[in-house]
Amino acid sequence: MKSHFLDELNSHEDVQSDEARLNNSLQVWTPHGSSYYNDPGIQADWHSARDLCRSFGGYLVTIRSQETLDFINGFKSVPADQYWIGASDEKKEGTFVWVNDEPWDFEIFPPTEPNGDTVENCLLLFGDSKPAEEKGKFNDMICSDEFRFICERNI
Ligand SMILES: [Ca+2]
Numbered sequence: 001m002k003s004h005f006l007d008e009l010n011s012h013e014d015v016q017s018d019e020a021r022l023n024n025s026l027q028v029w030t031p032h033g034s035s036y037y038n039d040p041g042i043q044a045d046w047h048s049a050r051d052l053c054r055s056f057g058g059y060l061v062t063i064r065s066q067e068t069l070d071f072i073n074g075f076k077s078v079p080a081d082q083y084w085i086g087a088s089d090e091k092k093e094g095t096f097v098w099v100n101d102e103p104w105d106f107e108i109f110p111p112t113e114p115n116g117d118t119v120e121n122c123l124l125l126f127g128d129s130k131p132a133e134e135k136g137k138f139n140d141m142i143c144s145d146e147f148r149f150i151c152e153r154n155i
């Protein structure tokens with residue numbers, strides 16, 4: 001499936017170099033546990049991030065343990081930034097599901113989150129620039145906003 005993000009890339013004159021750079025960055029995967037992880041180093045809306053991870057044989061990252069959460073928070077190339085993760089409640093408000101249908105058996109929200117009702121349906125990780133009670137934890141956000149993201153794929 002062709003994403004809006006890739007359409008935008010194709011509108012650029014230097015599309016070849018953009019795509020080549022993206023391809024190259026997505027060739028770099030770091031093993032951890034039973035997965036490989038990749039920080040493409042770009043920002044995209046949640047659906048484009050999801051589609052980009054899929055187009056390279058993976059999926060937008062899933063986080064189902066404190067150990068994985070700690071690893072991902074340490075893996076981010078820009079720790080201060082927010083990062084999309086592979087969960088949304090856009091199909092049923094209040095019920096978050098992972099993009100690859102893994103069980104929803106771990107979540108860690110600050111006391112004030114999730115707070116977006118039907119306006120905020122995609123999850124990200126708060127960056128290290130946030131207050132201590134928020135940083136590194138889940139937050140629902142507007143899906144069309146653009147943030148960094150991490151792709152995962154199975155070993
Ligand atoms: Ca929601």
Ligand SMILES: [Ca+2]
Pocket residue numbers: 113114115116120139140141
């Ligand atoms: Ca929120």
